[in-house]
Amino acid sequence: MFRTPAPVPTRDRITRSSRRAVVMLIVVVGSAGAFSALSGVLRPGALYVVAAISATTVPVAWYWKRTWRRWDSLAPFFVFYADVGIATVLFSFRSPWDALPGTVLLILVALFGVVFADERLLRAHIAFTVLVILVLAGLSIGAADPMLLLARTVCILGATATPFLVQLHIAYLRDQVSTSRRDALTGLLNRRGLDSAILQIQQARTADLTMGVALIHADIEDVDTRLGRATTKEAITELTAALREHAPGALIARLRDDEFVCVFLGGGARVAEDLDSLRDEVESLRLRSASTPLTCTTARAHLSDSATRMVVMGRLIASASLARYSDTLEGDERRPEYDHLVDLLAAGGPTIVFQPVVRVDDQRVVGYEALSRFPAGHGSPQTWFADAAAAGMQIPLELAAVQRAVLASHHLEPDAFLAINVSATTITASDLTRLLLPLATQRRVVVEITEHDLVRDYHQLTLALDDLRAAGLSISVDDVGAGHSGLRQLVEIKPDVIKLDASIVRGLDHDRLRRAAAKALTDFARDIGAECIYEGIETDAELHAARTLGATMVQGFLLGRPTAVPTAVTPDVGRTA
Template sequence: MFGLPYHDLDLAHAQLTALARQIPMLFIILTANALALAATHIETAPPFLTIVMPIVFCLICAHRVRFWRRLSLRSVDGVGALHFLKTITFAVAVLGAVFTAWSLALYPYGDAYARCHVAFYMSITVISCILCLTQHRSAALLLTFLVLIPFTIFFLITENLVLIAMVANVVVVTWGLIIIMLRNNHSFDTLVVAQRSAQRLSDENLRLAQQDGLTGLPNRRRFIAELDDTLAAAQQSGTCFAVAMIDLDRFKAVNDSYGHGAGDRLLEQIGGRLGTIAGADRFIARLGGDEFGAILKDTADEAAILAFGARLQELLEAPFALNATALATIGCSIGVATYPQTGQTAEDLFERADYALYDGKQHRKGEIVLFSQALETQIRTSSQIEQALRNADLESELWLAFQPIVDATTNRIHAFEALARWESPELGAVSPGVFIPIAEHAQLINHITLVLFAKYLDALSLVPATALVGFNLSAHDLNSRATITKIQEMLRGSGVNPSRIVFEITETALLRDFDLAAETIETLHDMGTSIALDDFGAGFSSLGYVHRLKLDKIKIDRGFVSDIEHSDTAPKIIRSLIDLCRNLEVSCVVEGVETPAQLTLLLSLGAKLIQGYLFAKPMRIEAVAAWCERTNPLASLMYPDRLCG
């Protein structure tokens, strides 16, 4: 009952915090009551008791009030709080004994009213002290006993019935206050423990809310908060820092080849490795999927950034064990923006680091790219194009160009590929290689696809009936159930024979969500349309997809053809791909053929279906019929005696 919470330093600090607000009031009450008692005895009692002692009391109490009001508990820990509680207990014992002795010393002086005032002073003061010391149980009880026991004995031996009755009342009231004080003290202790548990639970929930459950690294929310804090600190101190966006290379191949469980195990190991280079000046977080972020504090030096990137790549390029027998080797691409050189706000830094990463993934995969003025120009251009796309009348500005695919063995047109074109009144002709990625990033590609597909269906009547016509679908299209459903509805309502339609998809489109893409491909295939895998060989895992998809055609990437005359390996690769298609019983189209020499070499390798500028550049639909009528695709090249069919 009289002990201090040595076992619970947090509780000791909570008790001290509550007492710090109440002890000044205790000293104010003692001062006011002492002055009142001295005033009623000033004419009868000695000056030492009525003047000197009250002045000393007032000075002591004023000093303690000033001390407690100026005390800051922020720097006081649990051990310090215990020390304060011990000091309070000692001070209460001394003050209680002194005030009791002083009060009883005044009793012999004065009349009956003055003597009753002594009894009243002692009783009301002890009650006030109990209330002010509720959170310090031992001090409150000690003060009660130091005052109440002498008070009771002293006034009982006076044999004055009124005073004895007053003593009885005070004892009963004090006893009741002690019971209430003990209960309140217990409730206070319980509340402190409960609040502490709740705070710990809240802290744990906050930690979990800001931590990635798979890798153990901070998550995106924590990264954004840390970026804001770092920016605020840098603005105040005038220091520099860098923000890096990190994207894993070849991670999806692990998921597709070994399953998501292996992908999760890989991410766990990645989190462990990244954690080894994180620290006070290097904050690393998982932003989602296979994307990570890093904040390099107090540095914007290019050499230091490149050294960090090299260390990061070294860590991630070392093999990872997926299971007892399988190893995976990945890598990463990194985009970096620096404060204050390339961004002044957290949003700008995040976006520009992300843009540098995007540019690296497109053109310098596996490297670290620092945001530069050239990329700033690209952003402005992209922003201008995006704004123009949003404001465009797509129905009138978008159109389709058609490029033929020629069967070189029969001298007939096998198919056409419909290619997107955009003629902006503001920007002029914009290359699809420019506006399509921007449209995808701006979430406009699905609408553009539907506009172009409507034009595509209308144009089929102007293409020779024996020719198939290809239409390109993006990754966003394959992963949008709403878009695919709308395409199905448009196709059913058009009256077009589905067998004439070839949906062309790229390998990169499959990487976004292979399972959903495969489901979409099967849905389109079941409608009677054909499926072509475009740019085959440009990716690293095309062979892993071929046997898992319902494909009707494979188009060999133009990158193999451009160097076919001067490369020892390109002809061998093309021959192997042609043989692969033959064995799989799917059509094979070779893209990017531009010279007769390339054509001759491809024919010797077994190529049959050819597409490229050698025969025709993409043309408007209005020009297709005329081109077919006046052009024998191979007449001037290979077979002057045959006619275009």
């Protein structure tokens, strides 16, 4: 099975580049000393001293390459070593005038200090550099034209400001990044900023770490309609101040106009206490600027050593959001148009049928797709899922279908894979690994990302998919060519399987445009090492066209209709549907 290598995290790339840069700096300093020793411009007897100092750069470079994780703690020793070595070589020259340009090496060391040393060490190094420059310039009086000496000295002294200019630029970039991760109105983190903050948190004891989220929702739309935008801003500002007061130890973010989240990290008992306290405070809070209902729902989960904090946070936020929607379906606020969804979930979810997937080469059944079937009277499966999304019940409905498919799959041949349809929303918000891992130990499981909803956060989705891949599951993009399954989704998800939608496959044998589209997608799948399934095959001519274009597998009524208990009999592909 093709596996796309995981991208190297940005932090690792920066670390590698920094390590190379420091090693290169050491090599440059050592080479300069070696060339000076061979130039014949040193004082009598200084040749061996300079040669010895230059030789030390080899083991130092090797040591720093091996101990790069301790750079911050070892930076003072490196700066001291570099200052002593460079100064010794510079004062070994017969002519201070010839040695003066070599002080540039001390400025290079200062650039190292900008990244790895603290402010006091950096300033001490710059002061030492200025002192060396002035001493060499003073010793050069009479050895060169005074104006030329002054010009060279001023230029080199001016270069010592470079580290401080770099510091200012770094501060500017950090401010720009910080601004892009903050909500403009409240100053709180936005979703991107919250993601970054979670990634930066380093905990020494991950084995006893719990993450909890409190999702706060304000009916801002009602305030805006009744009292206007100015009052709405006042209400948001007041709510922001209240959250900062009542959740001082939490990461607070504004996810949407009317939705805020507080993320707690710590021991399980402490997080539970913080969540309960905040929920009580929010639900009893009355804003002075406007009367608006405030709801607070919570969720928490234990973080194992291998847990990805970003994925867990996404699932907890979705769980808290689901709890809020579920509350609106209780009691007097329950909407009767969603009764069929509530009744279906109470009964355990939809019925599952299986449609065979056939390998093109030998026309053998190699897998099945699990499909949901619903009671008559409320439309197609797409209508049921759309209603569930509108009611805030999409995730429980899809998970019920997954559980039903897992239970019913024991009828299938053990060597046949099982493809299960799940939306991007459910993948990011639920623990599919826990549901599917037992089945994945028995057969190949393919998670098909459906086009039920638009993918709005590819970063969260790819993190969740990485978890599924790590558990041994394959990833497929379903309905390519229809709905939201576009080229960006293929590029971002890097699927193991690509399924061409029936709208492209149907009429493939005589429609030149469909044939061209299918060929392009099939070639794309081959280039990235993915398998390609043509669905919707209904005639022998379409099957022949799919085989000609290079389809790996095919699916459709010609090859087998969805049934509750499929058989292992090879379909009769000579019969039209």
